Amino acid sequence: MSRNKDxxxxxxxxxxxxxxxxxxxxIVLPILTTCLTKFEYGLYDLTLTVASFCIPLITLQIQQAVxxxxxxxKDNKAEVITSSFSFLIVMYxxxxxxxxxxxxxxxxxxxxxxxxxxxxxxxSILSLLGQISRGLGYNIKYSLAYAIYxxxxxxxxxxxxxxxxxxxxxxxxxxxxISYLISILYLFYTCKIWKYINLKYNNIFVLKKLxxxxxxxxxxxxxxxxxxxxxxxxxxxxxxxxxxxxxxxANKIPNLINSFYxxxxxxxxxxxxxxxxxxxxxxxYTVFFDEFFNFLIGIVLIIISxxxxxxxxxxxxxxxxxxxxxSWIFIGVFFSSLVSFLGSIYVGEKKTKEVxxxxxxxxxxxxxxxxxxxxxxxxxxxxxxxxxxYFVIFIYRLLDLKNYIVIEYRKNNxxxxxxxxxxxxxxxxYKKSIITVISIVITIFYNLRKNKKIINVIYNKTFRKE
Numbered sequence: 001m002s003r004n005k006d007x008x009x010x011x012x013x014x015x016x017x018x019x020x021x022x023x024x025x026x027i028v029l030p031i032l033t034t035c036l037t038k039f040e041y042g043l044y045d046l047t048l049t050v051a052s053f054c055i056p057l058i059t060l061q062i063q064q065a066v067x068x069x070x071x072x073x074k075d076n077k078a079e080v081i082t083s084s085f086s087f088l089i090v091m092y093x094x095x096x097x098x099x100x101x102x103x104x105x106x107x108x109x110x111x112x113x114x115x116x117x118x119x120x121x122x123x124s125i126l127s128l129l130g131q132i133s134r135g136l137g138y139n140i141k142y143s144l145a146y147a148i149y150x151x152x153x154x155x156x157x158x159x160x161x162x163x164x165x166x167x168x169x170x171x172x173x174x175x176x177x178i179s180y181l182i183s184i185l186y187l188f189y190t191c192k193i194w195k196y197i198n199l200k201y202n203n204i205f206v207l208k209k210l211x212x213x214x215x216x217x218x219x220x221x222x223x224x225x226x227x228x229x230x231x232x233x234x235x236x237x238x239x240x241x242x243x244x245x246x247x248x249x250a251n252k253i254p255n256l257i258n259s260f261y262x263x264x265x266x267x268x269x270x271x272x273x274x275x276x277x278x279x280x281x282x283x284x285y286t287v288f289f290d291e292f293f294n295f296l297i298g299i300v301l302i303i304i305s306x307x308x309x310x311x312x313x314x315x316x317x318x319x320x321x322x323x324x325x326x327s328w329i330f331i332g333v334f335f336s337s338l339v340s341f342l343g344s345i346y347v348g349e350k351k352t353k354e355v356x357x358x359x360x361x362x363x364x365x366x367x368x369x370x371x372x373x374x375x376x377x378x379x380x381x382x383x384x385x386x387x388x389x390y391f392v393i394f395i396y397r398l399l400d401l402k403n404y405i406v407i408e409y410r411k412n413n414x415x416x417x418x419x420x421x422x423x424x425x426x427x428x429x430y431k432k433s434i435i436t437v438i439s440i441v442i443t444i445f446y447n448l449r450k451n452k453k454i455i456n457v458i459y460n461k462t463f464r465k466e
Contacts, residue, residue, distance in 0.1 A: 021150035022259040026314055028157050029252060033316040035167040042241030043107065044169060045248035047116050049232045054099060055124050056221035058091050063131040064347075065214035070135025071270075081132055081193065082201035084210060088128055092121050115173040122180035129187040134270075138191045145183040152179035216352040220343070223359030227366045227389040231382035234370040239379060247379055250322035253310050254329040256303050261296070261337040265344060272348025285345065285407040292341060294450040297417045300334050301443040304428050308436050327429035328383040334421050335390035342397040349404050358400065362393035420446070 032041060066084045070077060096117050103113035126149070133142045156175035160167050188194060235244045303310075304327070311323055339362075346355045369385035401407060424442060427435050447455065 020147035022256065024150035024154040026252070028154050029314050030316060031157060031161050031167065032172075033249065033319060035161065036169065036172075038242040038245040038318075040169045041248065042236065042243075042245035044172060045244060046232055046236060046241070047103075047119070047173075050099075050103075050116070051120050051123060053222065053225050054095065054120050055127065056218050056225070058095050058120065059088060059124050059128065060091070060211055061214040061217040061221060062087060062210050063128045063214075064217060065210040066128065067131035067135045068213065068347075069210060070132065076203075076206065077136070078196040078198065078201040079203040079206045080210065081196040082198060083203050083207040084128060084132075085197055086199075086202050087207055087211075088124060092124065096121070112170060112173070115170065115177065119173055119177050119180070122177055122184065126180050126184050126187070129184060129191075129193060132193055132196075133187050133191045134266075136191060136193075141187065141190050145187045148186055149179045149183040152182050213350075213352060216356055217347075219356035220352075220359040223356065223363035224339075226363035227359070227386060227393070230363075230367060231370060231386060234374050235379060235382055238375045243379055246319060246322050247325065247382060249315060249319045250325035251329055252314070253303065253307055254326055254333045257296075257300055257330070257333045257337060260299055261340060265340055268341065269344040269347055272345055281406055283406060283408070285405050286409075289341075289407060290410055290413065291454070293338070293414065293417060295454055296334065296337055296341075297421060298443070298447040298451045300330060300421055301424060301439070301446055304330055304424055305436065305439040305443045307428060308431055311431075323431060324429050325379065325383060327425040327427075328380065328387070330425045331422055332383060332386040332390055335387065335394050339390055339393045339397065342394070342401060345401060345405065346397075351404055354400065354404075358393045358396040361396060362389040365389045365392055 032044070036044065062084050066080055069080050073080065099117040099120060100110075100113045103116050104110050107113065126145070130142050130145060133139075133145070153175055156179065157167060157172070160171060160175075231247065232244055235247055307326060311326075315322065339358075343355055346352065366385045366389035369388065370381060374381040398409065420442075424439055428439060
């Protein structure tokens with residue numbers, strides 16, 4: 001019970017740094033979809049996609065190793081932090097030229113290419129500082145740093161929009177870079193990270209251990225990038241940037257599920273790293289997977305039911321075509337969350353090499369389907385390739401994990417849950433009042449039936465006074 005209390009506590013703390021950025025992004029979404037052309041918005045989404053590919057390569061996911069090692073070490077924190085910083089700077093110096101060359105060749109705009117490259121660097125630094133702050137025990141400051149970034153970014157955009165009724169892509173990226181820098185400075189000084197940085201603490205042996213842990217995770221990150229985001233490149237190449245903008249907007253509401261899960265996943269990864277052998281043998285993973293699976297379905301159903309209302313408020317009318325894609329995307333996002341949940345167990349068990357195998361398998365499915373069918377059948381192929389890929393990874397990890405941990409699955413519950421999500425998602429591709437009402441009724445019934453225990457806990461914590 002104490003383990004789950006710690007998990008809930010950390011989830012609540014870390015939610016500040018995850019929910020605030022998502023809320024801010026939704027607030028500025030109407031401004032971006034109004035001010036930017038479909039070409040500009042498609043390019044903006046594309047640079048975010050490239051960032052999610054480049055940053056794992058630049059960092060070799062060393063920030064994940066830093067977090068894990070700082071949890072376990074007491075004596076050589078300065079060596080871990082200094083060595084990781086030096087490594088990141090050297091890696092960016094090496095990659096920056098290639099990034100600028102790629103973008104300049106693609107858009108023929110050197111200034112914007114330089115800004116894209118700088119944004120990747122400051123995002124990498126913030127990612128590293130964030131994991132350092134968590135490893136040092138500053139979860140609240142970690143969360144506040146990302147909240148500060150998102151609020152700063154929103155303020156810069158809103159000021160320009162309300163004063164001049166205009167925002168271009170250059171200003172958007174500059175605002176992003178400045179906002180990252182503000183958060184970097186906040187963490188650097190409030191967590192006193194500067195105390196741990198000195199060139200004399202560079203240690204090649206410590207660096208090798210860090211990379212030895214994080215290196216295999218790069219393969220998984222790149223493979224999952226192919227599964228999750230290579231769709232954007234295929235859409236841009238085969239169907240054009242305007243269709244990529246449509247696909248990007250269609251992902252906004254379904255990605256709210258990722259927002260909920262990303263909060264939990266940070267705490268869940270830390271939790272799996274701290275589990276004792278006794279807890280594992282007593283079936284902790286079995287019980288928790290079952291509870292998580294039911295809760296995830298409940299969250300997905302809630303957001304699908306709210307989709308018509310959220311869409312009308314947040315999405316500009318010129319993107320109405322995106323509504324039909326959303327229902328399908330929900331299915332892919334559902335499997336994505338399950339894949340991440342199981343992936344965190346691998347990390348907790350220090351089986352980072354094994355994570356990459358399933359990810360590569362899913363990436364192959366995704367890329368082959370996109371390349372073979374997208375040009376002929378259009379943007380829906382991107383959605384289906386993602387669903388199939390994540391489903392393959394999910395089944396692989398579900399079975400493979402039994403080789404490393406004690407876990408049992410309620411197969412009927414899993415099958416019925418997946419079928420329910422698919423049915424509800426598919427009927428909601430049509431914006432009709434009766435469908436919305438049916439979805440809401442099913443959502444309420446399911447959550448009262450399957451998640452009654454969690455609902456009672458939330459209710460008691462929120463409304464009842466001891």
